[in-house]
Amino acid sequence: MDTYMAADLPFHGSPVVPEMCDGSKSIRFQCRKGIACWNACCSNIDISLTPYDILRLKQRLNLSSGEFLQQYTVPYELEKDGIVGVKLRPVENGTACRFMTPEGCGVYEDRPTSCRYYPVALLSMRRQDEYTDTRSYALVKESHCLGHNEPRELTIDEYRSEQGVAEYDELARGWRQLILKKKSSGPSIGKPSKSSLQMFFMVCYDIDRFRAFVVSEGFNELYDLDMEETIEILGDDTRLMLFGFRFLKQVLFGENTIPLKEDAATKRMERYRDKLQKMEQEAVERRMAEQDGMYEEPDA
Numbered sequence: 001m002d003t004y005m006a007a008d009l010p011f012h013g014s015p016v017v018p019e020m021c022d023g024s025k026s027i028r029f030q031c032r033k034g035i036a037c038w039n040a041c042c043s044n045i046d047i048s049l050t051p052y053d054i055l056r057l058k059q060r061l062n063l064s065s066g067e068f069l070q071q072y073t074v075p076y077e078l079e080k081d082g083i084v085g086v087k088l089r090p091v092e093n094g095t096a097c098r099f100m101t102p103e104g105c106g107v108y109e110d111r112p113t114s115c116r117y118y119p120v121a122l123l124s125m126r127r128q129d130e131y132t133d134t135r136s137y138a139l140v141k142e143s144h145c146l147g148h149n150e151p152r153e154l155t156i157d158e159y160r161s162e163q164g165v166a167e168y169d170e171l172a173r174g175w176r177q178l179i180l181k182k183k184s185s186g187p188s189i190g191k192p193s194k195s196s197l198q199m200f201f202m203v204c205y206d207i208d209r210f211r212a213f214v215v216s217e218g219f220n221e222l223y224d225l226d227m228e229e230t231i232e233i234l235g236d237d238t239r240l241m242l243f244g245f246r247f248l249k250q251v252l253f254g255e256n257t258i259p260l261k262e263d264a265a266t267k268r269m270e271r272y273r274d275k276l277q278k279m280e281q282e283a284v285e286r287r288m289a290e291q292d293g294m295y296e297e298p299d300a
């Protein structure tokens with residue numbers, strides 16, 4: 001099973017049917033236990049995860065986001081500017097999904113978005129002068145998948161509703177917008193810095209580390225969140241994730257929705273000056289120590 005969620009799909013030579021359609025399009029498809037290709041799609045995976053997919057899976061497995069990322073995922077370059085995405089890691093020395101069981105998906109209620117969509121591909125696009133993304137779909141026809149021969153017709157909207165993707169789409173919207181926005185902002189904004197890429201990774205995928213960041217002294221010196229909002233955000237992974245998307249829009253694109261403390265800029269400047277002074281002092285001490293060393297008598 002491959003995932004097809006980018007805006008610029010390589011239609012040529014891929015199993016994606018080169019016809020974009022909307023949710024009213026009828027498709028013929030059914031996946032059912034007992035079908036001859038049962039589990040074929042989960043035996044060869046290439047599944048990108050959204051931030052909400054990670055929340056659901058780490059909660060189900062009772063792991064911290066850091067543990068989940070380490071045990072079950074691999075990073076990959078989502079965009080050529082270095083924006084990183086996360087994919088499910090297959091079994092050791094194989095291509096099958098770690099959650100595959102003879103009965104089917106072992107995490108079915110929390111399976112990722114692209115597993116829910118399959119065999120439909122979601123194409124999310126955004127024009128440079130628009131903020132909201134538009135959605136269309138395409139059908140993925142892989143030769144091993146016999147579900148396309150089953151005698152059942154339904155619209156893509158009906159299929160999405162059957163697979164419960166509305167919630168997943170809604171909660172991944174902010175993340176998709178960030179990626180599309182970066183993508184369509186072009187050279188005027190330029191290549192993101194290493195620290196902004198690290199920030200993007202932490203906020204989008206490593207929610208428990210982001211939580212620790214939100215309670216840190218540095219964050220609270222700068223941002224002016226009221227206590228009630230902070231408690232609500234910190235106590236709920238999903239709210240924290242949505243807050244994280246707002247936070248990234250602010251730090252990466254200057255869309256200010258999180259109030260800053262009035263004296264934050266001054267404090268930042270002071271900290272920066274202190275840091276510079278400390279570095280200069282260390283450099284002077286190092287130079288003096290080197291000079292002293294030069295005049296010391298060598299050991300006999």
Ligand code: SF4
Pocket residue numbers: 001041042045047097098099100101104105106107108111112115
């Ligand atoms: S998460 Fe479930 S549905 Fe998705 S590839 Fe793994 S076993 Fe298959």
Ligand code: SF4
Pocket residue numbers: 030031032035037038039040041042118144145146147148
């Ligand atoms: S019908 Fe398609 S989606 Fe269902 S088990 Fe077979 S290969 Fe997988």
